[in-house]
Amino acid sequence: MEKKTRKQAMKELSLMLIYLTRFQDHNEFCKYLENSWKGYDFDTLEELEQEELLYQPKKSKCVYLSEEGKEKARQLLAEYNLAxxxxxEKFEFRNIEHSEIRQAVAIEQICFPPNEACSEKSMIERTEAAQELFLVAVDKETGKIAGFLNGIATDEYRFRDxxxxxxGLHNPEGKxxxxxxxxxxxxxxxQGLGRELVYQYLRREREKSRREVVLTCLKSKVKMYKKFGFMDRGIANSTWGGEEWHEMSCTLGW
Ligand SMILES: CC(C)(COP(=O)(O)OP(=O)(O)OC[C@H]1O[C@@H](n2cnc3c(N)ncnc32)[C@H](O)[C@@H]1OP(=O)(O)O)[C@@H](O)C(=O)NCCC(=O)NCCS
Incomplete structure (x- = not known):
């Protein structure tokens, strides 16, 4: 392998360390954000910022990696054979592929009772309309989906069934x-897979400048979503499956 320059080495090693040492922000309103301490060479940080691999908020002791920054760090870790x-390591997170729709339908039937589960028809239509909003976690050992989170975008603010x-209500540019x-x-x-899916999803959508992420859930899940940073809006305008639902939302930006 060709010898890298000192400057290149500093950039790559800093990016990998920033990535590996990132931690969840315990700020109550943005639990899903990850940041890292800023103690690296100033010029290197500046260059990484110019390449849009990270942001350095003014007066903050932290830096935030962009999704591109994380992807670049992951590529470097693979190149250097680092964990x-x-x-x-265990799961690959990416958008669903069309060949995986049947798997998603089967998982939905396992995870939800028949009155709550999404039908095969809706799952196919949803994947076709909003593939970029259908995040899956694939077990790298089996190559099969272990879990997923999906949604559609809209300018509407309240949930409806x-x-x-x-x-067809999906609007790719929806706020x-x-x-x-x-x-x-x-x-x-x-094992933390549900949380990882939600946090990755929220960070991806924040990078796309979306404002709110809204969901409905049964009372038994309100506490879980609060832990993920969602706020309970109270009883939802939903009669899905003949159940009573809570509407919850998470603000990503203004
Ligand atoms: C709910 C579900 C997605 C959780 O997935 P998971 O990978 O086990 O979740 P995690 O391990 O990331 O747990 C995250 C947090 O949620 C909590 N949690 C997990 N499952 C929960 C459940 N069934 N009820 C209430 N809280 C739960 C955990 O206590 C954990 O908090 P902690 O880290 O403080 O202990 C999974 O159980 C599932 O698919 N259930 C059936 C479908 C469903 O109910 N989906 C949500 C519908 S709104």
């Missing part, structure tokens, strides 16, 4: 995202 966070059944399903297969539960 990532366990959950990222038609979002579940009419993928807000309506979440339609968070599913983790039973054998992968309680």
């Amino acid at each position: 990532d966070k366990d959950i990222l 038609e979002f579940f059944t009419d993928a 807000n995202v309506m979440l339609l399903g968070l599913d983790v297969l039973p054998e992968y539960r309680r």
Whole structure:
């Protein structure tokens, strides 16, 4: 391999260290954000910022990697044969592929009772209309989906049940995202996969300048979504599956 310059080495090593040492911001309103301490060479940080791989908010002791910055750091880790966070080593996070729709339909049937589950028809239409809003976690060992989170974008602010059944309501430029399903297969539960899917989703949509992410959930899940940074808006205008739902939202930006 060709010898890299000192400058290049500083850039690559700093980017990898910033990536590896990032942690969740414990700020109550943006739990999903990750930041890293800023103690690196100033010129190197400046160059990484110019390449839009990270942001350095003024007067902050922290830096934030962009999605491109994280991707670049992951490529470098692979190149140098270095390990990532366990959950990222175990799962690949990416948009669903068309060949995986049947898997998603089967997972939905396992995760939800028949009155709540998304139908096969709606799942196919949703994937076709809003593939970029359908995040899956693929078990790298089996190549199969372990969990997913999907939704559609809209300028509407409140949730309505038609979002579940009419993928035609998806507006790619919509300011807000309506979440339609968070599913983790039973054998992968309680290992932080649900949280990772939600946090990655929120960070991706924040980078696309979306404002709000909205969902409905049963009372038993309100506490879980509050832990993820969502606010309970109270009883939703939804009669989905004949149940009573809470509407919850997470603000990403203004
Ligand atoms: C709900 C679900 C997505 C959670 O997935 P998971 O990978 O087990 O979640 P995590 O391990 O990331 O847990 C994240 C937090 O949520 C909490 N949590 C997990 N499952 C929960 C459940 N079923 N009820 C209430 N809270 C739950 C955990 O306590 C954890 O908090 P902690 O880190 O403080 O302990 C998964 O159980 C599932 O697919 N269930 C069936 C479908 C469903 O109910 N989806 C949500 C519909 S709105």
